[in-house]
Amino acid sequence: MLEIKNLHVKLEAEDKAILKGVDLVIEPGTVHAIMGPNGSGKSTLSYVLSGRDGYAVTDGSATLEGEDILDMEPEERAAAGLFLAFQYPVEIPGVGNMTFLRTAVNAQRKARGQEEMSAADFLKVIREKAKTLQIDADMLKRPVNVGFSGGEKKRNEILQMAMLEPKMCILDETDSGLDVDAMKLVSDGVNALRDAGRSFLVITHYQRLLDHIKPDVVHIMADGRIIKSGGPELALEVEQNGYADLLAEAEAV
Amino acid sequence: MARAELKQEATEARIATLDLPAGGKWATSVRTDALARLRAMGLPARRDEYWRYTRPETLTQAEAPAAALFDSKEPQVFESVDRLRVVFVDGVFDPAASDDLTLAGVEIERLETAAKADIHWAKDLYGVLEARGQKPVDRPLAAFNSAYATDGVLIRVTGAASKPISLIYTHKSETSDAILHHVVKLEKGAELTLLENGPAAARFNKVLEVEVADGARFHHIRAQGRDHERRAATHIFARLGAESQFKSFTLTVNGVLTRNEAVIEMTGDDAVAHIAGAAMGDGAFHHDDTVFVTHDALRCESRQVFKKVLRNGAVGVFQGKILVKEGAQKTDGYQISQSLLLDGDSQFLAKPELEIYADDVACSHGSTSGAIDMDALYYLRSRGVPKKEATDLLVLSFLAEAVEEIEDEGLRDEIVSRLTGWLARRGG
Secondary structure, eight states: OEEEEEEEEEETTTTEEEEEEEEEEEOTTOEEEEEOOTTSSHHHHHHHHHTOTTEEEEEEEEEETTEEOTTSOHHHHHHHTEEEEOSSOOOEEEEEHHHHHHHHHHHHHHHTTOOOOOHHHHHHHHHHHHHHTTOOHHHHHSEETTTOOHHHHHHHHHHHHHHHOOSEEEEESTTTTOOHHHHHHHHHHHHHHOOTTOEEEEEOSOHHHHHHSOOSEEEEEETTEEEEEEOTHHHHHHHHHOSHHHHHHHHHO | OOHHHHHHHHHHHHHTTOOOOOOOHHHHHHHHHHHHHHHHHOSOOTTSGGGSSSOOHHHHSSSOOOOOOOOOOSOOTTTTSOOEEEEEETTEEOTTTSOOSEETTEEEEEHHHHTTSSOOGGGGTTTHHHHHTTSSSOOHHHHHHHHHOOBOEEEEEOSBOSSOEEEEEEOOOTTOEEEEEEEEEEOTTOEEEEEEESOOOSEEEEEEEEEEOTTOEEEEEEEEOSOTTOEEEEEEEEEEOTTOEEEEEEEEEOOSEEEEEEEEEEOSTTOEEEEEEEEEEESSOEEEEEEEEEEOSTTOEEEEEEEEEEETTOEEEEEEEEEEOTTOTTOEEEEEEEEEESSTTOEEEEEEEEEEOOSSOEEEEEEEEEOOOHHHHHHHHHTTOOHHHHHHHHHHHHHHHHHTTOOOHHHHHHHHHHHHHHHHTSOO
8 A cells, every 4th residue: 555665854944854764565454553752753754645845855765556656746645545634633714624624525536537526415424424423513614623622623633534535544643632532532433444445554652542543563663764563562562661672672783 | 395285286286177066055065064174184195194005196196097897707796685786887876777776764865866955864974974084094085075976875774674785886987087975874773784896987986974873783795896907995984873883894806906994983882893804916906904993982892804815916005093082991992904925026014003091991903914824735735625726725714704704694605705706717
């Protein structure tokens, strides 16, 4: 599904290298998690993949189903099936949540040469999906993320994901700012979307999210590289011992 | 020659070829008074404090600069709204194109006709609210208008009007110089929605005087557009009674020079005045909102919300003031003026002012200029919305606070459809 090879990225403004050779292959239908200390480059990876300005790829490649995505505009990557659930969803006053979502769904359909979804069909689908995420009619009407609580913003991200039906979902610290109940709700939303044709890359600091969204593979990222990969037990190890041992181990290699 | 003399000379030169319109006693009296006011202050000149950001020459010179007619197949705004149409062509009332001027609870008269009478209710308002609005800031183009306006409507509302009155302006001559003066009097508890739209003339000078009596409600929605070479100077003068409401929204697109002044005086306790504007300019566009709100009663609320989107060298001006007089306690005053500059060539000039003589008031003002929020743009694009569409959405988002001042949902949708249409016609 997603194949990242030797990816080197620097911050344009500061000419500072952030990613220093990331290699990652995510098979269709699998859930991968990335953990790592602050400043290791986890969020940068998600931004670079989704096409945020301000980063320069100096080496390496990233392909989605064999297609090079790094030269695409953000909207083209989205239409190709990539989705990033933001750590800090952006507030957009004056644009209704529903209007925004319908614009996005239809823009993607148009880009893929599909017919636009009618207002009636859209309404039917969104109501159903919103219900399972406990998003009420009022939240759908309100301006995008304006006045939403932390938990509401994250649920809204998952609703967007459910509506857009991407193939490759990247979740950037979706658990940050969530209480136990909200985390359960969001995780259920994500789990409902798991299927053989869809892959996930879950970026998190904490193992507890991975109790709800069970990963197939866990990667540890440090200083712009993936230093270790393993099964779900790797996340438990980090939870118990912190990163120190893993970092020391990587240094020694 | 001293500045004052130069001004006087320019003013005399402007009015030399004009005659005060003929009329009955009341009209002659108010027009003569207005002419005296004009002569005393003189037409605006470039170095006047309130004309520092907008050059007045083309508004004051004898000949109106020619303006091309705008030919569009597009339906006009408010077309789908059930309303009473009052049509003016190049500043002259057109009875054939207008509806029958009858509406329950409302008296509508053409100024040209009413001016022939010797006595008229309008005598207490025509030029009177304008004259009150001349202090502390001179508004000579409004005095000029009161003296020389040849046409307009006088509207007296005694109940709740069953549908909006819609003033529709049509521009047919490339050199027309139109002067219109409207007066609206809302009696106690009355309610009216007034709509205005359409290109009026090559050059347009318009005054609207509104008296909102105790408990009355006035809604005003205006769309200025469709004429790229428009030059317009408009004034609204309003006086508000106790527990009355005044809400005015203006959409401005296109036009080389538009100056909209609003002077609102709150004289009754617990009155509410909201005045808002959304402007979008591309290229040769200069738009000036000059607003003055006076609080002279207890517990009144005023809001000024002005938003401008500027690109390709367009210029936006905002001069807004809240004056809270002594004793106007518990005043709630709010003023915001913001511009979204879509490129480095465009300019926004703002002069927000507060002057407060009461000690128990809440007044806030803010003025900002900014570019498109790159984080928001990225967010929208990451959801698959192309850059141009995403930018347009953010422009609408920026204007929303002003547009939301329109209470009626149907009318608000009309305005939003204009905004989206204007944006869609432009490239990225």
